[in-house]
Amino acid sequence: MAAEVFRIRAVIVDDEAPARALLREYLAAEPGVELVGECANGFEALKRIGELSPDLVLLDVQMPKLDGFEVLELLEVPPAVVFVTAYDEYALKAFEVHAVDYVMKPIRRERLAEAIRQVRERMGAEKSSSARQPSGSTLGAAARAPGSHLERLLVKDGANVHVIPVERVDWIEAQDDYSGIRSEGKTFLKAQPLGEIAAGLDPARFVRVHRSCVLNVERLARLELYAKDSRVAILKDGKELPVSRAGYARLKELL
Amino acid sequence: MHPILMGRLRPALYLAAWAGIGLLLGAMAQAVHPRTLGHLALWLVPLLLFYAFVCLSAWWVCRANPLATTRPDRLALAIVSASVQAGVVWVIVGALWGALLQHRWNLPPDRPGTMRDLLILGVSGVVLYAESMAGHYFLLTAEASRDAERRVFASQVAAREAELRALRAQLNPHFLFNSLNSISALAGAEPEAARHMCGLLGDFLRASLGLGARERVAFAEELGLAELYLAVEQVRFGERLTFQKQIGPGAAECLVPPLLIQPLIENAVKHGVADRIEGGTVRVEAQVRDGLLEILVENPRDPEAPARRGQGLGLENVRQRLAALDPRVTRVDVFREAEMFRVRLVLPATNGRENDIHGR
Incomplete structure (x- = not known):
């Protein structure tokens, strides 16, 4: 040939x-x-x-x-x-x-x-x-079959890879094109926008409570009214996260 | 719930029987002391209803003294004392009811509730209660044999299922594909090792087919199959997979349902050792304690491994098969720790010899 x-x-x-x-x-x-x-x-x-x-x-x-x-x-x-x-x-x-x-x-x-x-x-x-x-x-995100969800998140940290099972994730915060994954007292920075990660998570467990934040609902202790149309989510460890109106609607729908 | 009160037919039949008893007792009372029928009925009918109710309590007395496990003398004592107590209660209530009727409503002197009436009441009360106990024992026995039948049936179904599953496991395509791939790899560089693995694989397939067709196998045979399986897997995983066993005295001869621990061993490799870079040891422990066989299957696991589908299926199968044996004593305990996974099975320790004695 x-x-x-x-x-x-x-x-x-x-x-x-x-x-x-x-x-x-x-x-x-x-x-x-x-x-x-x-x-x-x-x-x-x-x-x-x-x-x-x-x-x-x-x-x-x-x-x-x-x-x-x-x-x-x-x-x-x-x-x-x-x-x-x-x-x-x-x-x-x-x-x-x-x-x-x-x-x-x-x-x-x-x-x-x-x-x-x-x-x-x-x-x-x-x-x-x-x-x-x-x-x-x-x-990887595209390849997930509809109905199946991420079971763990992978974060590259120099030469190391952190494997975080999703049940150990507390919340994920948007940081520009990165996402800060909070798990067991530590924050892991993943080079992937929040939206892409959120799309792969189980919606029965993770809720986009705010444009910049996805919350593991199992960590939620209570919701408090902060101002008109704006709430804060108080987590079991005392951490407070902003909840938008749309986020509150999504939370209410789930809970 | 009380078996006689279940449904509509049973209470109706029970009351009908008491109507018959009432006619008989009434006739007896009239024979010794004829009087106005209405007065006798006024006294006797409420008493009959009351005693019909009392006799239902025999159910709990019978359950407290099971036929199979109570010594005959104890059993006789229980029946006599319960019957006499019930009879005495009936006599007292009958006397009080008679006195009440007489004093409140001034029944004429042909009043029911005389000493003779009460004597009839007492004797028939004791006999009726004893009969009620006999009836309840009959019901209990019938129910127990129906239960046993159901259990045997359930265990047969579970055993068939296990057999089918075992067949599928032997033809577990991934196990076979991977083994064939290993043989293919060995055939090039180490033909002798390839032959050895063909032999192991053949032995495993033959043993699992043979075992699956039997109802009970010695635990030693079951363990032998697990060891063959692990030997095949060891070719694939090399030093990453090791096996340890610790078998207490008498455990090897115990009879167990075939392929009982096989799904646990497969899980231990697939969801335990294979998920770890450094691999690990599959451990099997077995011992006989207080007439029970305790089997422990243990493997290290990767704390970050996601829970995989299929793991629960094998465990559920083991649970069902043990429950089908005898749900009162069998147990499946699962201990899931970050780095370790353990399953403990508890089942009756029986070997062939004891079975012969029971089965005679």
Whole structure:
């Protein structure tokens, strides 16, 4: 074929050693593919992919700490992703986050080769059109099926990732393009606007009480009238949060 | 609620029986001392209604002295003393009611409530109460056997369900897919290890199919299956997954429903060890204490892991199957801590030998 053959730098992410070994063996036989790293969990993947900026990540879904989708969400410049998993139920979600391919375990050599061919095609198309890939976080939000909600929030803090289960979130405050997530006495700054986070939260638990604030209603102690049409929410720990008229209406509807 | 007062038919039948008893008693009283029927009825009918009510109390006396567990002499004593007490009460009420009728409304000298009337009342009162107790014992026994039947049926349904579930678990596609993927990986570099894993997987499938078809298996067999499962998973997870067991004396021979702990073991791997970077140890403890078998399945967990679907299903299945055995003694306790997940099962400790004695 006359098509230009790109050199592909690949990283394998899988928590099972035999699965990594199989991928390693298959990749070694693929011409033009260089294996630059292997990771055994989501944290490691995040760090290594950031350092190595590979062209391709072969990504398992179910892993300790961060699953494959969460890794993808946290990557600022996501590479081409091929999901490799025994589960078929994530396929739709995978394509919503623009995965190049979705390969099922047990993996066949030809099936992986086909995925690599697709990666090459995608890389070629991008080189000619220089189409920008949307960031992982917007994709992550888009990929959630209607009716399902975020179970935990991920906050990148330098090289670390804080994983905050939503039930431990007290409230979230807008801070320009960032959001301040308050949980267990600490505030975590997440590089995502409040609106985007709020859209992914369970509306039965989190209410946008104000343009700039989303409240976990389980933390609410009482509401007090502050001025005409304006209220404050007093939380169980004594903290006061502003409640707008629209926010009060939403709260009333829920409670 | 009292079984005789349930519905409409039962109270009606009960009152009809008392009408018959009333006719008999009335005839007896007339035989020893003929008098105006109206006067006798005025005295006797309220007394009959009163005693019909008193006899319902036999229900609680019977429940307090269950046939199965009360010694025969105690049982006889309970029946005689309750019947005599009830009879005495009836005589006293009868005498007072007779006196009241006579003094308040000046019934003529053929008044009912003479010593002879009261003697009839006393003797028949004791006999009637004893009969009422017999009747209630009959009702209780019938109810107990119906309950037992229901329980057996429920346990059969739960067992069938467990079997189906077990079949699905053996064909648990993800377990199989991942295992096949591991075999495929090993086949290249370590063919001997690949063969070993084929063997393990085969043993596990065969054992779980065989176990699922039986009604009761020794706990040792159940544990053996869990160990096969964990051995297969250990190929995938490597050093991250370890297993510990501590089996007290007599526990291995206890009979348990097949595949009882299998869902717990699978959860321990899937929702515990697999979620942790450093992995962890699945621990199984079993001991016999006071005639009960206590099984503990324990695994470390990641405090930040979201609660996943499917975890509750296996636990619910275990709960139902244990409840079907004997809801009075079986228990499922779940301890969910930040870093640790424990499930404790309590069930009657029986082994084949004791069963033979009971089953004879």
